Amino acid sequence: MKDMASQPVIEAKGLNLVFQTADGPVQALKDVNLTINQGDFVSFIGPSGCGKTTFLRAIAALETPTSGTLRVNGMTPDEARRKRAYGYVFQAAGLYPWRTIAGNIKLPLEIMGFSKAEQDERTERVLELVELKGFGKKFPWQLSGGMQQRASIARALAFDADILLMDEPFGALDEIVRDRLNEETLKLWARTGKTIGFVTHSIPEAVYLSTKIVVMSPRPGRITDVIDSPLPKERPLDIRDSREFIEIAHRVREGLRAGHHED
Amino acid sequence: MNRVLPVLTVLAGIVVIWYAASVWMNATWVFDQAERAGTTVTWAEVIPQTMNQDRPLLPPPHQVGAELWKGLAGQAVTSKRSLVYHGFVTFKGTMMGFGLGIVAGVLLAMAIVRFRVMDMSVMPWAIISQTVPIVALAPMIITLSSQLGLTDRDVPKAIIAAYLSFFPVLVSMVKGLRAPDQMQLDLLRTYGASEGETFLKLRLPASMPYFFASLKVAVAASLVGTIVGELPTGAIEGLGARMLIGSQFGEPLIMWASLFAAAILAGLLIVIVGFVERLARKRMGVPG
Structure with missing residues (x-):
């Protein structure tokens, strides 16, 4: 390294x-x-x-x-x-309201053709990484703005890109x-x-x-x-x-x- | 209770106005009868006589209600006098036209959103199509389809119904498929998503609220189209045909009962569409 x-x-x-x-x-x-x-x-x-x-x-x-x-x-x-x-994180979380948090994280994985089992495993892992363990089954509207943005970071991390590009990811959130x-x-x-x-x-x-x-x-x-x-x-x-x-x-x-x- | 009370108030108001109008319109006949017999009648005698005429100008609510009940429950549902029978014929036509209208509306919307040339060429015609009065067009469609050897009336009826119902679906779906913003499209681009994946995973689900909102309008339009399709000469089945028979043979009760049967059918269809919409919304995680 x-x-x-x-x-x-x-x-x-x-x-x-x-x-x-x-x-x-x-x-x-x-x-x-x-x-x-x-x-x-x-x-x-x-x-x-x-x-x-x-x-x-x-x-x-x-x-x-x-x-x-x-x-x-x-x-x-x-x-x-x-x-x-790379994974890209936008200013707005941009989660799909019709998908659960886990479903949103699986979006890139589905497109990139990961197996079902691997999708589940990776989703669990990145949810833990952004400290959203246990929130996979929730829908985006059930989460606060900060949690939604964390979920969108998890989505960008899910496919193991080496580079993470973040465009004012916390710009819309309050100071605390x-x-x-x-x-x-x-x-x-x-x-x-x-x-x-x-x-x-x-x-x-x-x-x-x-x-x-x-x-x-x-x-x-x-x-x-x-x-x-x-x-x-x-x-x-x-x-x-x-x-x-x-x-x-x-x-x-x-x-x-x-x-x-x-x- | 808070929701029922206003509805009942309006309903009671309508019934009162209706009775008053029945008395006023049907009284003419009572006065004519009296004049021919050389007698005079007082209003106290007129009012009861306006309530149970065989061929009233405006049948009062209880007469329409009785006729409707007779039509719905008074006979076997297979009888040619049964409103259930005719209602089912109209329902079948409505559903066929509704299905055809949805398919046509969605396919056209997909093409319009995908191809700019379709947007510029088809969209204006879709709008113009709705400015042609359907009552003028319906007989033409029926004649044309019988020329083509389609003796079955179901097909032209479905086409007329679809002609009215594809439009709300088309307009809503065009808006819905274009609903995703640039950021959401960019996100999929960073995943290297194909156009097909963008459609299936983003555009299509994003358009669903628009789609269901249009369905309620479309199903009502489809019912109107079907009834119009049943009106022109030759139709003997369906609520539209029933209304025409009532009007042509001077049987206002039949006409009014068919009209109310059509209204009940419309209400049922909208409730069913609303139910399907609620199921879909629940599946898509919409709160409430």
């Missing part, structure tokens, strides 16, 4: 992405260069329109870059998808639930050793979670700073009061402000 730790998992070189809109072309990503290594927890932070979500979607082959190269596990994003390289889910996400990351790409617009969330913070700014969407966090892997919630934490948060804030000055 140790020598794997420096393997690049996601590599972007000179990446540009232009949307054609009714008001003319919009440069969503401009000359993005970034390397994400195996086991990294990378946060993308920036104001809306900075391209953080677009970049995540490009990694997931939901958007196609206009130019530049993007490799996921050494493959194109499209090939990587077919190899089940968010804190708990942040803690749990770190635990999950430590236990599974996955590479995580995490979009957020919360500075404390980005600093608390990440080993690498990518600060982005809008018009055109670009990377203005990449911060390698010196915080230890083990992070209790009160690490947020430590000097290092406040220093990193300060640097992120400065980066965000600098991006805005260029407007």
